[in-house]
Amino acid sequence: MTDFDVRPITDDERRSTFDLLRRALHVPRVTGEVWARVGESWPAARKFGAFEGGTPIGIVSSFDTELAVPGGRVVPAAAVEGVGVRADRTRRGVLSAMMAAQLAEFAARGVPLAVLHASEPTIYGRFGYGSAALGKTVRVTRPAARLHERVPAAGEVRMLTPEEAVREIPALYRRIGLHRPGMIARPPRWWPISHDRHVGPDGDHLVAVHSGPDGDDGFVVYATISHRSPESPDRGAVLDVHDLHGADPAARAALWRFLLSVDLVSAVHARHRPVDEPLAVLLTDHRHAGTLAVEDDLWLRPVDVAAALAARTYRAAGPVVVAVTDRLLPANTGHYEVGPDGARRTDAAADLALDVDALGMLYLGQWTATALAEAGRLEVRDAGAVARADELFTTVTAPWCGTHF
Numbered sequence: 001m002t003d004f005d006v007r008p009i010t011d012d013e014r015r016s017t018f019d020l021l022r023r024a025l026h027v028p029r030v031t032g033e034v035w036a037r038v039g040e041s042w043p044a045a046r047k048f049g050a051f052e053g054g055t056p057i058g059i060v061s062s063f064d065t066e067l068a069v070p071g072g073r074v075v076p077a078a079a080v081e082g083v084g085v086r087a088d089r090t091r092r093g094v095l096s097a098m099m100a101a102q103l104a105e106f107a108a109r110g111v112p113l114a115v116l117h118a119s120e121p122t123i124y125g126r127f128g129y130g131s132a133a134l135g136k137t138v139r140v141t142r143p144a145a146r147l148h149e150r151v152p153a154a155g156e157v158r159m160l161t162p163e164e165a166v167r168e169i170p171a172l173y174r175r176i177g178l179h180r181p182g183m184i185a186r187p188p189r190w191w192p193i194s195h196d197r198h199v200g201p202d203g204d205h206l207v208a209v210h211s212g213p214d215g216d217d218g219f220v221v222y223a224t225i226s227h228r229s230p231e232s233p234d235r236g237a238v239l240d241v242h243d244l245h246g247a248d249p250a251a252r253a254a255l256w257r258f259l260l261s262v263d264l265v266s267a268v269h270a271r272h273r274p275v276d277e278p279l280a281v282l283l284t285d286h287r288h289a290g291t292l293a294v295e296d297d298l299w300l301r302p303v304d305v306a307a308a309l310a311a312r313t314y315r316a317a318g319p320v321v322v323a324v325t326d327r328l329l330p331a332n333t334g335h336y337e338v339g340p341d342g343a344r345r346t347d348a349a350a351d352l353a354l355d356v357d358a359l360g361m362l363y364l365g366q367w368t369a370t371a372l373a374e375a376g377r378l379e380v381r382d383a384g385a386v387a388r389a390d391e392l393f394t395t396v397t398a399p400w401c402g403t404h405f
C-alpha cells in the first residue's frame, strides 16, 4: 500500500515532474541546456502531482484550449497531457487519484469538455473518456500514384526556410481555422515543443506552404526517411507527413499533389489522418493509397454534460431522452432531452441510457447509437429511439483532431 498526497505542483517541482514524466514514457531526462529551452512549456499551472513525502511519484497535466464541436461552435476545453506514474508505484491507484482531482478542478472551473490522446486505449474509459475521433494511417506508393486530372489545381506551393517555418505556421494554422469537429486551438506553449523543435534550425523536418487565390491557405510538415542501402541503391525515400492542414479541399489536394511530385520518393506515409480524407478518389488508381491502420485519435470526456450537449447542434429527427450515468462527477448523472432545437435536462423517462464515456463516443459523431447499442454500450429502453439518436448525432464530416499533444 502506498501513502501519497495529490496536490497542484509548485514552480520548484516543474523539473522533477517533467523528468518523472519522461521516465514513465521511456525517454531520457533532459539536460540542463534543453530544460532551459523547453522548461517554459511545462508551467506549474494545471498540473497535479502525487507525492510521497516531497518526492513526486505521479503527474497529470493539461492546458486550456478550444475545441470545434458539430455545428461549428468552438468551445473551451481542457487538453489533458503529460500523464505518468513512476514505474515502481503503478497499479495502486495513483493515476485514479490524480484524475479525480483533475476532473474536480475542471468541473469547478466550468470547463465543459476534456480531451486527450491515449498512450493505451485501456486507460481512460474508467475516468469517463470515450474514443471520440479515429485517425487513419495511409501510405501512398510512388512513383505510380498521381492525382486525377479533374482534381482542381490552382495556386502555388513553396518551401519555407526553418526560420520562416517557426515564424509563419502558427498564424497560418489560426487562419485555416477549426473547421472539423475535434480540431483544437494550439496555445503558444504548444509550438516550441511540437513544431519549432522539428522545423527550426536544429530540426530535420521540412515545411511547404500552399498559396491559393486569397493567400496562404495550407501547409505540410514532413520528414524524409532515406531508404537507400548498399543492397538497394535506387530505393527512394519515404516522406513521413507530420502535420498537414488546408483551409479547403483544393488546398489539401494541392499539398498532396506536391508530396507526390517530390523526386526520389518511393512512398508518402501519414499517420492520424481524417478517416474520410478522400485520398483514394484524388488518385487515378485507388490501390496506390492504402490504409495501414485506423486507430483511436481523440478521446473526449463531457465534464459538464448539460453544457456539452447544448454546445453542439443536432440534425432533424424526433427528440430522444438519454439517461447519463457519471460515477466520477455525479452531478452529471441525470436525464437529458436531445432534439433538433438543442439539448437540456429533463425529468422525462429515458429512451436510451449510457455511461458518460459512451456519451463521449457519440458526441463528435464518430460512433452511431446503433453501433454503441450493438456493442452493449448503450441501453435501449425504447427501440425507436436508436434510429432517432443516429440521425440527431450524425455529422457529415468525420471528426478529427489533427494536433498531437
Ligand SMILES: CC(=O)SCCNC(=O)CCNC(=O)[C@H](O)C(C)(C)COP(=O)(O)OP(=O)(O)OC[C@H]1O[C@@H](n2cnc3c(N)ncnc32)[C@H](O)[C@@H]1OP(=O)(O)O
Residues within 6 Å of the ligand: 024, 025, 080, 081, 082, 083, 084, 085, 086, 089, 090, 091, 092, 093, 094, 095, 096, 097, 116, 117, 118, 119, 120, 122, 123, 126
Ligand atoms: C494523456 C497521456 O498523457 S497518455 C500517457 C499515459 N502515460 C503512460 O502511458 C506512461 C506509462 N504508464 C504509466 O505511467 C501508468 O501505468 C499509468 C499512468 C498509465 C497508470 O497509472 P496507475 O497509477 O498505475 O493507474 P491506477 O493504479 O490508478 O489504475 C487504475 C485502473 O486502471 C488500470 N490501468 C492503469 N493503467 C493501465 C494500463 N496501462 N493498461 C491497463 N490497465 C491499466 C489499473 O489496472 C486499474 O484498474 P482497476 O481500477 O480495475 O484496479
